Amino acid sequence: MTTSRPTWTAGLAISTRGLRKTYRNRKGRHVAVAGLDLDVPLGGVHGFLGPNGSGKTTTIRMLLGLIRADGGTMHLFGTEVPKHLPEVVGRVGAIVESPKFFPGFSGRKNLQLLAEAIDRPRSIVDQVLEQSGLGGRGKDKYKTYSLGMKQRLAIAATLLKEPDLLIFDEPTNGLDPAGIREIRNTMRSLGEQGKTVLVSSHILDEVEQVADTVSIIGHGRLLASGRVADVIGDQTASSLRVGVADPVVAQRILTDGGLLVRLDGGLLVVEGMSDGAEITRRLAAHNLFVNELTPIRADLESVFLELTAEEGLETVGAAR
Amino acid sequence: MMRLTKVELRRLFSRRLTTIAMLGALVVTGLMLFGSFQEAKPLSAPEQAAQQAQFDQATKDWALNGEQQVQSCLDAQAEQQKIDPKASFQCDQMEPNLANWGKPVAKFNQMMPNILLAGSYLLAFVAFLIGAGFVAAEFSSGSMANWLTFEPRRLRVYVSKLGAAGLGLIPVTVAVLGLLTAGSWLIVDHLASTAGTTAKVWGDLALMGGRAVALAVAAAMAGAAMGVLLRHTAAVLGIAVGYLVLVEGVFGQALQGARPWLLQLNFNAWLQHGATYFAQTCKTDAQGNYNCQGVEKVLSFGHGSAYLGLLVVLMVGLAALVFRRRDVS
Numbered sequence: 001m002t003t004s005r006p007t008w009t010a011g012l013a014i015s016t017r018g019l020r021k022t023y024r025n026r027k028g029r030h031v032a033v034a035g036l037d038l039d040v041p042l043g044g045v046h047g048f049l050g051p052n053g054s055g056k057t058t059t060i061r062m063l064l065g066l067i068r069a070d071g072g073t074m075h076l077f078g079t080e081v082p083k084h085l086p087e088v089v090g091r092v093g094a095i096v097e098s099p100k101f102f103p104g105f106s107g108r109k110n111l112q113l114l115a116e117a118i119d120r121p122r123s124i125v126d127q128v129l130e131q132s133g134l135g136g137r138g139k140d141k142y143k144t145y146s147l148g149m150k151q152r153l154a155i156a157a158t159l160l161k162e163p164d165l166l167i168f169d170e171p172t173n174g175l176d177p178a179g180i181r182e183i184r185n186t187m188r189s190l191g192e193q194g195k196t197v198l199v200s201s202h203i204l205d206e207v208e209q210v211a212d213t214v215s216i217i218g219h220g221r222l223l224a225s226g227r228v229a230d231v232i233g234d235q236t237a238s239s240l241r242v243g244v245a246d247p248v249v250a251q252r253i254l255t256d257g258g259l260l261v262r263l264d265g266g267l268l269v270v271e272g273m274s275d276g277a278e279i280t281r282r283l284a285a286h287n288l289f290v291n292e293l294t295p296i297r298a299d300l301e302s303v304f305l306e307l308t309a310e311e312g313l314e315t316v317g318a319a320r
Numbered sequence: 321m322m323r324l325t326k327v328e329l330r331r332l333f334s335r336r337l338t339t340i341a342m343l344g345a346l347v348v349t350g351l352m353l354f355g356s357f358q359e360a361k362p363l364s365a366p367e368q369a370a371q372q373a374q375f376d377q378a379t380k381d382w383a384l385n386g387e388q389q390v391q392s393c394l395d396a397q398a399e400q401q402k403i404d405p406k407a408s409f410q411c412d413q414m415e416p417n418l419a420n421w422g423k424p425v426a427k428f429n430q431m432m433p434n435i436l437l438a439g440s441y442l443l444a445f446v447a448f449l450i451g452a453g454f455v456a457a458e459f460s461s462g463s464m465a466n467w468l469t470f471e472p473r474r475l476r477v478y479v480s481k482l483g484a485a486g487l488g489l490i491p492v493t494v495a496v497l498g499l500l501t502a503g504s505w506l507i508v509d510h511l512a513s514t515a516g517t518t519a520k521v522w523g524d525l526a527l528m529g530g531r532a533v534a535l536a537v538a539a540a541m542a543g544a545a546m547g548v549l550l551r552h553t554a555a556v557l558g559i560a561v562g563y564l565v566l567v568e569g570v571f572g573q574a575l576q577g578a579r580p581w582l583l584q585l586n587f588n589a590w591l592q593h594g595a596t597y598f599a600q601t602c603k604t605d606a607q608g609n610y611n612c613q614g615v616e617k618v619l620s621f622g623h624g625s626a627y628l629g630l631l632v633v634l635m636v637g638l639a640a641l642v643f644r645r646r647d648v649s
Contacts, residue, residue, distance in 0.1 A: 065472040066465050067647035085472045094469050100462030104336050116327045117470050157466070 012075070013165045013196040014040035014063065019072035021058050021220075032058040034220035035072065040198055040213075045191035047207030047214035047228065048200035055220035056200040057097060060169050064094055076165065090118065093158025094167040098174075099150040101142045107153045108138035115160050124160060132156035133182075148179035155186060165196045172206060184210050204303065208232055216307060223307040232303065242268040242279055243292025250288050257282055269296065321476055328484030337453040337553075342492055345446045349496050352435060352442075353503040360426040360512040371422035378416040390414055426512035429521045432504060433528065433592070439500045440532035440591050443493050447536040451485040451543030452556040459551035465648050478548070478643045482636065485540040493536040497529045531591050538632045545639035576600055580619050581627075589624025 019036040022029050033055040040046045050056050061067045063074055065082040074081045079088040101110040111125045129138045132152040137145070145153065151171060158166055168187060172180040187210050191197045201207050207214055208228055215225040216232075224231045244250040247268050254261045260271040270279060276293045283290055332338055363371060382389075393411035400407040458464040458481075471477055508514055546556045563583075572582050576599045579585045588595035597619060602612040 061465075061647075061649075064469050066468060066649070068645070082472070089469070089472050092469070096465060096469070098462075100466050102331070102457075102463050103461055105334060109334065113327055113331055114467075114470055116330070117324060117467070119323060161470075 011042055012039050013042050013046075013077060014038060014198060015075040016059070016063075017073045019059065019062065019074060020070045021055075021062060021067065022070055032220055033062070033069075036217065036220060037222050038215055038217075039225065040196065040215070042196055043191070043194050044212040045187055045197040045199060045210050047211030048198055048217070049204065049207045049214055049232075050200075050202060050217040052202050054202075054217050056202075056217065057169055058220075059217075060094070060096055060167055060198075060200060063167070064092070064096065065089075066096070090161055091164045092167065093161050093163035093165070094169075095151075095154040095158060095171060096167075096169045099154030099157075101150075101153065101157075103143035104141060106139050106141055107134055107145065107149075107156075110142055110153070111138075111157060111160060114157055118161060120160055128156040128159040131159060132186075147174045148176065148182070151175060151179065151183060155183075163195070165198065166190055168197065168199045170200060170202070172201075172203070180206075204232065216303070218307065239296040240270045240273055240276055240279060241292065241294040241296055242270060242283075242290060244268065244283060244288050244290055246288060249286075250283055253286050253288070254279070254282060267292065321480060324471065324476060324480035325483045325487070328480050329488050332450070332454055332484050332488045335454065335457075337457075338450050338488075341446045341450050345442060345492070345496055348442050349439070349499055349503075352438060352500060353507065356431065356435060356504045356507050357511070359431060360508045360510075362425075362511060363423055367422070372418075375416060375418050375421045378421075382414075382416050386415065426508055427516060428505060428508040428512070428514040429517045431508060432501065432521075432525055435500055435504055436497065436525065436528050436532060437588070437591055439497055440528075440535055441587070443489075443496055443532060443536045444539040444587070447485075447489045447493070447540035448543035448546075448560065449557070450489065451482075451540035451545075452547040452560075453543075453553040454485050455481050455544045455547030456551055456553040456556055457547075459547070459648075460553070462649070468648055474644050475640065478640055482541045482544045485544040486537040489536045489540040490533060493533045494529075497532055501525065501529070527593070528591060531593075535587070535590060535628075538628065542632050542635050545635045548639040548643045580623065585619050586624040586627045589619040589621055590628055593621045595619045595624070 016036055016038045019033050019038070020031075021033040022031050024030070036055065036059060038048075038059065040048075048056055048059075058067065062069045063076065063081060065085045068082075076085075076088045076092060079085075081088065101107075102113075105113075108125060108129065111128065112122060115122065115125050126135070126138070129135050132155050134149060134152050134156060137149060142150070142153065155168075166187075168183075171183050171187070175183065184206065187197050187199055191210075191212065199207070199210060211228050213226065214228045214231050216223045241264070242250070243266070247263060247266060251261045251263060251268055254268070254270060259273055262269050262271070273279065274295060276295070279293065280290050390411050393409050393414060397407060397409040397411060400409070458467065468474070468477065505514065543556065546559070547553065550556050550559065568582055568584050572579055572584070576597075579597055579599070585595055585597055595618070596616055598614040599617050600612045601615045602610065604610050
């Protein structure tokens with residue numbers, strides 16, 4: 001266990017220091033989490049961003065006591081876990097990967113069993129079913145639910161505890177656009193109610209849309225952390241795609257002006273520039289008029305590659 | 321802990337597999353009662369007439385040839401006694417007797433222990449199946465992980481699940497055994513004889529029933545422990561059936577000396593308060609002949625209870641260790 005670094009800071013819902021997990025199987029060892037330092041502030045939505053296999057789900061499972069850490073420390077609301085997890089688990093609602101309930105029981109029955117297990121009154125079941133939009137389908141068997149309904153039931157289950165911290169692991173996987181929007185709205189709404197929401201995702205847009213703060217991990221390590229605008233904003237709109245009648249002439253004009261420009265098919269890509277007005281102005285001065293101007297948003301892979309390059313990390317085997 | 325166990329009990333009796341297994345047990349109980357009916361049913365009038373005719377014919381034959389048959393029997397017995405001085409052909413019991421003709425009258429005190437034994441095997445199997453499915457389904461559906469996010473104290477979760485599997489089987493077992501006993505009593509009392517069913521017989525039957533309930537509870541807990549270890553009902557059933565066929569069937573028949581260490585004989589020793597079995601003892605005599613003889617042996621109640629108790633404790637303990645430490649996905 002790490003002792004040289006502070007293990008928990010007040011005002012954090014989640015804090016990990018030097019968290020490590022290695023899976024061992026017949027094929028060998030596989031480092032999933034490699035000394036992760038993660039801080040999730042109290043209140044609001046925190047994105048836990050990383051490509052598939054970067055160690056997000058493993059970290060969440062360790063926080064919830066489902067798998068054992070090989071080293072490091074974890075705190076939830078300042079309480080060391082998993083040692084004292086029972087003391088704090090009532091404040092944490094979580095959906096890990098896909099929702100998993102008893103398929104032969106109705107949605108209501110599944111929730112009733114969970115509510116009884118934590119000594120909550122039966123009335124809360126109908127309340128959370130209504131809250132999650134499943135009021136009319138509570139009597140139906142879970143196995144007849146669509147993926148979106150399963151996800152809503154999982155959210156209803158987390159609300160049984162009236163938690164202060166909600167952990168959603170890839171909550172929009174497999175959902176249709178309406179379902180995705182609904183889940184994102186739910187997360188935002190919970191964050192606005194003052195609850196802490198940790199949403200793990202490999203989708204940059206999703207985190208940008210719902211999160212206030214973000215931690216980006218790769219290869220089981222923290223690459224960047226902070227406010228979304230600070231961490232992702234800098235990386236995402238620093239190039240422009242420009243359409244113009246004569247792209248070759250336009251490229252020369254802009255290059256002569258000190259910009260980094262390349263041809264991409266019939267369009268120009270201007271690197272390191274997010275000010276579209278400046279491009280328009282420069283080209284218009286030469287009677288070249290812009291017919292398309294699109295900011296290029298970096299995908300997660302690009303951000304991730306940039307951050308790993310900054311960190312000087314080599315690409316290693318992907319974690320779960 | 322009690323709250324968790326109550327929740328698990330509710331879940332146990334809400335499961336379809338539990339309902340199907342209990343209905344199956346009821347159907348087999350009905351079939352066993354039908355078997356009791358067949359055994360207790362007296363011969364029909366035509367069967368009785370045929371029996372009387374056969375007896376009359378045998379009596380006539382005895383009057384004509386009885387003396388000669390007895391003499392032949394005594395001669396054969398004397399010949400055998402040269403090899404085995406204790407040999408007895410019971411030549412004095414050769415005269416036809418109507419009581420020995422046809423079907424004997426069924427007696428409740430003789431029938432019931434065998435019915436209880438068969439019922440106990442049925443219930444132990446049903447309990448094992450219910451226990452295994454009850455826990456393994458949670459792993460295969462993935463709901464165990466969800467459950468642990470609500471109650472992370474794994475030993476509590478484990479004890480509540482095994483406790484519910486065991487406790488839940490008690491009323492089921494008592495009901496089935498009660499049904500079997502009451503049904504058999506009514507059938508035998510109506511069609512045959514319940515004479516000789518003394519207080520001691522009832523006491524012995526009650527004790528045997530109690531041991532059958534304990535066996536079902538242990539089987540349910542063992543099934544649940546296997547469910548924790550293997551995480552799939554089909555895997556548990558596959559191993560159980562494989563064990564019964566290969567070890568109890570093939571190995572048990574081939575190596576009869578190993579039977580005291582197999583389940584079936586220990587089940588019998590536990591349920592019947594001791595069990596007998598035959599084992600071949602082979603040796604070469606003074607003349608150099610290699611002879612084998614079936615020798616009756618006794619497996620004590622103490623052996624059976626210690627064997628089964630230790631087995632259940634080991635399985636439950638191992639599963640607890642695994643459940644406490646293993647990652648849950």
